[in-house]
Amino acid sequence: MDRLGKALEKMVDVHSRLDVCGVCGGKLIFRGCGEYVCENCSDLVYDDYGKVRRYVETHKNTTISDTAEATGVSQNAIRMMIRERKIRIGL
Numbered sequence: 001m002d003r004l005g006k007a008l009e010k011m012v013d014v015h016s017r018l019d020v021c022g023v024c025g026g027k028l029i030f031r032g033c034g035e036y037v038c039e040n041c042s043d044l045v046y047d048d049y050g051k052v053r054r055y056v057e058t059h060k061n062t063t064i065s066d067t068a069e070a071t072g073v074s075q076n077a078i079r080m081m082i083r084e085r086k087i088r089i090g091l
């Protein structure tokens with residue numbers, strides 16, 4: 001992997017990892033597929049990948065720009081998820 005690729009990967013890692021509950025400040029436990037649960041109040045939280053994944057699962061014929069608008073996740077981040085085969089968008 002080239003230097004830019006590594007830098008991008010690091011950036012995505014930092015921004016997509018969640019560890020503190022936005023409701024109570026409790027510790028979040030990663031449950032897989034971008035989903036977290038708070039060990040204190042059981043609130044479910046989704047990171048960027050989780051939000052995109054949930055959206056495309058319920059909107060089969062969506063586009064990248066619609067998904068970006070609906071989830072607040074940047075189109076570049078969504079393209080990266082598609083490239084890494086984390087999600088599929090029916091284009």
Ligand SMILES: [Zn+2]
Nearest residue numbers: 021024038041
């Ligand atoms: Zn909580």
